[in-house]
Each structure stands twice: as C-alpha cells, then as structure tokens.
Amino acid sequence: MRAATLTAFGSPLVVHDVPDPEAGSGEVLVEVLATCVPPYAAEVFSGERRYPLEPPVVPGVGGIGRVVRVGPDATKLAVGDLVWCDPTVRARDDALTPDITLQGWSPRGEGGAKLARHLPDGPFAELMRVPTENVYRLPAAAAADPARWSALGVHTIAYGGLLAGRLEAGETLLVSGATGNLGSSAVAVALAVGAGHVVVPGRNRAVLDLLADRFGARVSPVELSGDEDTDRATMAAATDGPIDMVLDLLPPWAPSSVARAAAMTVREHGRVVLMGGVGMLGGADLALPYPWIMRNSVTVRGQWMYPRTANAGMIRLIATGALDLAPERVTRFDLDQVNDAVAYAAEHGGPFDRTVLMPTA
Structure with missing residues (x-):
C-alpha cells in the first residue's frame, strides 16, 4: 500500500510504498477513504508542539473507511461496512x-x-489496522460524502467535553476558545444537544459575528479586551442568567489568564471542564483560587478526548440532522498532496473549515 510517513520531526512527510498492515485477532483492517487534517498538524510534525510521537510513523487522527478484513471476535462488523475509526x-x-x-x-x-509502537498505523495511508472496539458502523447516507463525515474527528472531541461536564438541556454554556476550529465545533454540538444559550468569547470580531449569524439569538458573542478582570465581568454579564458550565478549548499559546477569566464566570455549583492546551508549551499555571472553588462548590475536571459511547452518540446526532454538516467548508486532497494538505490546514483553521486527506481517492 501507499502511505505518508513522518520520518523525522521537521521533515516533510514522505509518500511511499510500505507493506500492508496485517490485522490479527481483535483487529480490523480498513481502507481509508477520508481523514481530517488538524489545523495544528504542521506544528506537530515540526516538533513545535512536542508531541511524543516516535518517527517513523504514519500519522493522522481517525478516519472514515471501508472494512477490508475482520477478526474472529467481530460479531457485527462485516467486510464492506462503511465505518468511523476512533x-x-x-x-x-x-x-x-x-x-x-x-x-x-x-x-x-x-x-x-x-x-503506539504496536499500532503505528495512522490514517494517512490507504489501509490502517484498528482495534475492533474502535470501529463504528456509519449509516448508508454517509457513503455519499465520507470527506464531510470525517469531521467526526473534530466534533466528537467537543462532545466528550460536554459529556464530562454533564451539560443539561436549557443550560448556559461558555466556550473558552470558541473562535477556533475545535471551539466553534463545541458551540455547534452544544446547541445540537439542547444547550439553551452559549457564550462565545474571543478577540476575532469577524469570527464572533460568523457564529452569531449562524446560530442566532442562542449565541452571545463577547469581544475580549485582554484585561482579565474586565473580560471576566463582561463574559459573566453576557446572558440574563448564570453560566452553568465552562468548557475550555484554548490552544497551547493562549495565556492562562484568559482561561482563568472564563472559568471564573461559572455560577455557584457550576462545572468547569479543561480540554485545551494551556501550559503545554510552558508559561504560568492556571492558578484558580482555592477559596473560590471551595466556597462556591465549583467542580473542575480535566478531560482528554472522550468515552467510547461518545462515538455512537455523535454519529446519531449527525445522522438525524441534529448536527448539520452541510454548512461546513470541506477542501479535499489526495495522498500525493499530503504536504500541501498540511500547509493548507494551517492557513485554514477557522470555524467549520475542514481540510480532508483522501488516501484512496
């Protein structure tokens, strides 16, 4: 098969012929049709994000494919099934x-x-070997546009954060980092699962206006000033009622003061879920005040990715139309264009902008 390999940090991906992966017991072999290229992929491959990848590796983050081979423990999956690979x-x-x-x-x-050493088979390849429990069947309608459905790799992360915070119907959510690729996903998913109102802070006025135009009165944009106390007060006053939950999805270069200002808007007995990258590249700690957490009975928890059940839930949300993928912009690249795709993703990482690699196109 052909695959794109990261041979060393700082080097372009190399597209070449490699041996086909062999799926053993408890594994499924999948032909990769589409996989989203994260906007920050260039930062990972350059080494800037300090991810603990061990080159050489075929990279990527999940994908849409068709089952080529199943192991003896698969009782429902069958060859030819269209699937999402978590x-x-x-x-x-x-x-x-x-x-x-x-x-x-x-x-x-x-x-x-x-x-990772046992499974160096990412989706930037024609075939990938996946644990059986990580493969989820998709509705027949997904076959019409697998590239669009590859946005599961973005939306399921946001959904995991909402599940971690136990967001309830009608509640008010504040998404810290809402103007980014993942943060804007959280806004869309939260509204799809019944959030009553979403506060969307950010510095980019054009993106704030885009979110308000797309989602209407259930979204309250807040343009941040950079002053922590002022921004906390402005965010807290953005809705008529209290903020029930805060979901932080800020990138690694965001200062901890921005995350702290957002977190401290949450009401008494509210919940704060941390899923972003603040502090990953150094800088000041988040430093939430102990007395504030204790006296207000605030729950603060971290969440990396999502539980397995989130995959099935997100597939249902898209299949039923509760989350509409139609307005998303999808730009497709074939495997030979993988380095162009990585560069394009870096320049087009705004809300609902998907760069998709299609290895078997």
Missing part, C-alpha cells in the same frame, strides 16, 4: 486506568507509547 485506543488489561494512545498522533505515558 483514534482513542485504550489498553485492554486495565479497566480502571487503561493506558491510552491516539493512534498515529499522541500517546500518554510509557504505556501509551507501548500501544
């Missing part, structure tokens, strides 16, 4: 605290690195 691989030998790797992207700890 990159969040969990070790099978510890149900309580399993080691995790994002297949083709980022392992967690030494256990995750061991998993």
